[in-house]
Amino acid sequence: MPEDLTRTARAEGQPLSETDNVEDMYLTFALGGEDYGVGIGGVTEIVGMQRIMGVPDVPAWIKGVINLRGKVIPLVDVRLRFGMAERAYDDRTVIIVLEVAAAPVGLIVDGVSEVLDIPPAQIDRPGQFGRSRSPVMGLARVGDRVTILLDAEVLVADGDLALPAELEA
Known part of the structure; x- marks a missing residue:
């Protein structure tokens, strides 16, 4: 991760250590004026927007796929996944590539903010918000803000991200 993205939430200004x-x-990352986060362990890279190839007969929040160095990666527009208004992609829009269930998935977000070290003591476990499995795994207290922590596996689980065999070839 680039150094300028890294800081700790437990002690402002103190750099991360070994x-x-x-x-x-x-x-x-930012999404509609709110702060969200995903575990850094599953993040493989952050890339800028690229040409997206549409895939028929998938939910609207699955924008399509990209070919990233020979890997076909399905893309989830997180705004659409959460029922937010669609927004034109701009120069701050990025794709966060994650490994989810041993397969790459890209999350399209408004912009990346930083990497935070958030101890479990600063994370409140939310209720299920009326769903049997919510993609919200926790609400982190970071200074005077709340960062919504997401479970990437649940986030992408509602859609079938498996590609037809002819697209994988």
């Missing part, structure tokens, strides 16, 4: 636990680290 002893920091990767399980407590989250890549945070």
